[in-house]
Amino acid sequence: MPTRKPFVGGNWKMNQHGAEAVALAEAVAKKFTATDKVDVAVFPAFPYLAPVGQALAKAGSGIKLGAQDFYVEPNGAFTGEVSLSMLKDVGVKVVLVGHSERRHVIGETDVLINRKVRAALDGGFEVILCVGEKLEQREAGMTDCVNMAQTLYGLGGVKPEQMARITIAYEPVWAIGTGKNATPIDAQSAHWRIRDAVKYGVFTGGEKGESIGNAVRIQYGGSVKGSNAAELFAQPDVDGGLIGGASLKADEFVAILDAAAKKQ
């Protein structure tokens, strides 16, 4: 069984203006230096990618710069959109795809999400593919079915050699920004089934499918805080987290990173 290095992302969403965003990045970079133990990425809003990237570089931090979104086409008449090569220009290394707010508020489909995953991988980026069930789907007993289907759609056509740049974030929609997190057991059970979907669905089992599935990192996201991170990360198939609200406060985010650093 491979050892998976924990990976924690801070999704700042549509929060933090100029100086605040830079100060937050600087504070996290100063307080957390164990990027040999935990991969860390922060995802500021588009206008602040460059200054946050510069602040991280100046601090000599191993924290990666991430983008919350992008458009699939390389250039052209797509008013308001931002291309992957523009993100590369400002130092972005990792991109989010399929976040529940983009699926359910903005209306992105599984087809577009799959195009984005493949475009970002082809462009050399790391990708965090977010999946997760809504409350009514959970109540209807469809949790694993939804997560496995979103995983299969999202990763369709991804080449085995690209899988090292994929992380999956399991984010139950009812837990995002609500203060209600999945129990560690529920998270473990969902992660285990998502890993199975990679092993036997995206790839068709055998030694290759098993080894790709065992190597892929699966983050948990949904109301993770300093106080509940350790018990979630202690689960065998929980390889870190994608953090929204708690990533906006340096001390709280660093407490989560410290919990991830203790996972072995």
Ligand code: PEP
């Ligand atoms: C998220 O938006 O990815 C998220 C997990 O948010 P929160 O931590 O605020 O629930």
